[in-house]
Amino acid sequence: MNNSAHDQLEVQITEARRSISSDGYPMSIGELTNMYRDGELIIRPEFQRFFRWSTLQRSRLIESLLLGIPLPSIFVSQSESGRWELIDGLQRVSTILQLQGELVGIPPLELNGTKYLPALEGRYWTHEDDSRCLSEAQRLDIKRSKVDIKIIKRESSPSAKFDLFQRLNSYGSSLTAQEMRSALLVAISPEFFSWIESLASNKSFIECTLLSDRLLDERFDLELVLRFLVLHAKPETALTLANLRDFSQVLDDESISMATDFPQGKDELQRIFVETFDHIAGNGADLVFRKWRSDRDAFVGSFLNTAFEVFALGVGFHVAKRTPYKKDLLGLAKEFWSDVESGYATGKSTEARLVRFVPLGRKVAAA
Template sequence: MTDLESQVSAARREVSADTISMSVSELTNLYKEGILIIRPEFQRLFRWSTEQKSRLVESILLGIPIPSIFVAQDSGGKWELVDGLQRVSTLLQLQGLLPSSGTPNGPLELTATTYLPDLEGRSWGAAGKRGLSDAQMLDIRLARLDLRVIKRSSDPKAKFDLFQRLNSYGSTLTPQEIRTALIAGVNSDVLTWIHKLSQHESFVQSLSLGDRLLDEQFDLELVLRFLMLHNRELKGKRGGLGDFPTKLDNWVIDFAEKFPAGAKLLESTFMQTFDAIDQAGSESVFRKWDDGKNSFRGGFSSTSFECIALGIAFHVANGSSFRDDVIGAAKELWSKIIPEELGTVTGLATGDRFAKTIPIGRKLMSRK
């Protein structure tokens, strides 16, 4: 057997999958019975517009094939949705079964589409002209979907890689949204724990992120960056952080597989760091200091976060003293350190930026 054949054989053992044809009605029943699982954390990813949802219904009524839906079998045999959230959630919302679809159990009200302009204002089960007919609802319920079932014997890292690839073909999901989905697939308790950290009051207050960044789960990514980097030994080119998104993916999947090992200490460091920042200056700390205007200006600054939050956390984790004049440190960062030592980090790859900001932050935040 050649090396390539051996590699193909080994990789196939890592991902074991079946293809199943199933009606919308059968899939709906699996959801109602709790066999098909859409985790609450995933609801933040359900971002289709009414027009996009209506086009899916149009496709089904016209018999246009729908792309395959991927699910991963958990240790108990249940199916966790891996790819197809928008399609499955739309079908559930259409039937009034999606808890977060506006009013409780309220069905989707469709809009006009290219080929079916009379879909405008129609909904599932409504009487008269506002409702889909019994025949149309039956057509939707009996429409067939292809499901790819990733068996529970598959390697979790292989599931993660598959999900990344599926969502690289024209998807609008951010890397963190993809990462969130697979964390839940490996160990849903980890995702619950990360959400708890992201909602810690002093963390929320100090970041003061806008709605767009919250929708894209940037707060969760900052939590993961903090956990991975605050006490990390930086060595080699780029501090060993080249291709950082992949490094973060690998770190978080390894952490999820070992959870709760190490979580208690990480949580303590996280809480102590942001409580100290909140007491010292809250949301001003992660903004740019303008000497000319004598004020903090602009939105959230990743550079400030990496220097100050990770700098404090390094000393918390190692039991060393850190300076408590956080506002003074933030001013010094922008007035002196960035112009003299750091220079511009705009446009640098993430790993290259970390290789500069993290050591500076550890030095800046040490008690002098």
């Protein structure tokens, strides 16, 4: 390898390091709790939906503190005002705050017995029955326990913060891609996140998609909203396997861009979204997003990504371009699923499916 290649790598390393400015030091749980109480440590209310450890998992964390077992580092992002916003360690910090009765909107934690401390069963931080609360010495042990805080300083770029959060949460985390995406969108622009939540709460959109409780818990409704916003008017030249490779990353990057620029384009995007799903709701609603079986003379099954990509994105394209689109969506869906050439997308990657069916949806939806 020649010297110029080494020089180029060194330049890239230097530039990437500049995009993330960090600091770190140990802090007691008592100090961290005081920061939260004083409004200097921010856990956004939107983040609390990701607080989904079981009571036993939370109790095991408290067991670790009482036994003196060190906790992994917690990452915070410093805002322009100097306050810290939690970006990794939500389960740990929320558990510690809930135990003390400090977590806003969440009742105090009642502990479960654990492997090494079965007598934790039924205990609280404080309780009117002395036999059910931790002792003063045990509470002080917890408050004096130290946790390592890693601080991503305010001069770091938003995209660098997102990439850090994404990498941290890829190491054994149970968060879905959309939950990780949502968490950083909240950090970049709470207003943008609230807006896409309002779109996901649109009556027509809900009637059309009728997602399962599991998909709603994982916030797949928000992912569908973002897919629509990102793809409905994307130029056909950009709908290639090369451009859509790792579509989850594409969705991350374009969502961050929209959040950073928000509210630019908001009114027009909202017009397109509402008109599209009002039209679908009035012309077949959730049936449009199911598969038509001519042998049964019925729409069957549950929500299908393929149908969403064909009909929602197809109609949305024409709404955006203000060009005529078909009104009889049920007839269009029957025709689509009866066409052997359209095929069914079983076994196709997300990227291959999008490349094939998004342009096809624009074509078949045209009036």
